[in-house]
Amino acid sequence: MTAPAIHLAGVLQGAKATLIDLFDITLPGGEWSVLLGPSGVGKTSLLRLLAGLPCAARLHGQIKAEDGAHLAPRVTMMAQDDHLLPWAGALENVTIAARLRGERPDPERAEALLAEVGLGSEADRRPAELSAGQRQRVALARTLYEGRDIVLLDEPFSALDVVTRHQMQGLAARLLAGRTVVLITHDPAEALRLANHAWIVARGGISPCALPSPPPPRRIDAPDTLAAQADLLRRIGLTFPDKAA
Numbered sequence: 001m002t003a004p005a006i007h008l009a010g011v012l013q014g015a016k017a018t019l020i021d022l023f024d025i026t027l028p029g030g031e032w033s034v035l036l037g038p039s040g041v042g043k044t045s046l047l048r049l050l051a052g053l054p055c056a057a058r059l060h061g062q063i064k065a066e067d068g069a070h071l072a073p074r075v076t077m078m079a080q081d082d083h084l085l086p087w088a089g090a091l092e093n094v095t096i097a098a099r100l101r102g103e104r105p106d107p108e109r110a111e112a113l114l115a116e117v118g119l120g121s122e123a124d125r126r127p128a129e130l131s132a133g134q135r136q137r138v139a140l141a142r143t144l145y146e147g148r149d150i151v152l153l154d155e156p157f158s159a160l161d162v163v164t165r166h167q168m169q170g171l172a173a174r175l176l177a178g179r180t181v182v183l184i185t186h187d188p189a190e191a192l193r194l195a196n197h198a199w200i201v202a203r204g205g206i207s208p209c210a211l212p213s214p215p216p217p218r219r220i221d222a223p224d225t226l227a228a229q230a231d232l233l234r235r236i237g238l239t240f241p242d243k244a245a
């Protein structure tokens with residue numbers, strides 16, 4: 001089965017007020033869709049609803065795979081918190097979901113993924129012995145290990161230094177090619193590097209953003225990428241003074 005498109009439509013309702021007013025979007029199958037928007041607007045809530053996880057917000061509307069099959073069994077989500085088991089080493093954490101499902105783990109594949117995220121020599125170290133960025137890379141390896149058709153990434157590279165972040169973006173783009181990926185980020189450069197499609201999430205709804213024509217992963221220093229980044233920054237509310245202050 002190929003990675004499906006996802007249709008999301010409706011109104012996202014928070015505990016006290018509407019979070020996102022009427023939206024109707026389709027996230028194309030087998031490509032990266034990036035969601036940007038202000039803190040607290042409801043991006044993580046949307047991802048949790050997509051994953052079938054408990055959520056304080058309610059969607060009055062629908063989320064469905066365009067191929068009609070159930071979403072939840074085909075989804076894996078990398079949350080903002082790494083959610084690593086504190087008593088397990090990095091390698092065990094990569095295979096934890098499979099083991100909880102009663103599946104036989106594949107340590108060679110897990111080791112290869114840990115090596116890909118630059119942690120080949122840290123396989124036995126527990127989360128408390130790793131830096132925040134290293135923990136985030138273990139969580140990325142765990143997400144990649146799951147091998148699902150639909151991959152939800154909630155600010156997956158936020159704890160990484162700029163060079164490691166660039167490497168992990170390239171790795172994720174390569175290893176998740178052909179999957180339906182939904183990425184939340186606050187980083188316009190990251191959005192422009194990775195997005196096939198980008199959306200701005202706001203109280204008034206969800207609207208698409210224009211992207212440069214070269215396919216991702218794009219060069220972050222290309223002139224059209226930099227111009228699109230300035231446009232995106234304006235759209236998410238940054239104002240540029242005419243002269244440097």
Ligand SMILES: Nc1ncnc2c1ncn2[C@@H]1O[C@H](COP(=O)(O)OP(=O)(O)OP(=O)(O)O)[C@@H](O)[C@H]1O
Binds near residue numbers: 019040043044045046
């Ligand atoms: N467990 C919860 N109980 C009650 N309200 C919650 C809970 N989690 C989130 N909220 C509220 O729901 C709203 C949307 O939160 P959500 O985490 O989806 O926003 P977000 O756009 O992902 O923000 P950020 O970019 O800061 O991660 C916020 O107003 C938040 O305060």
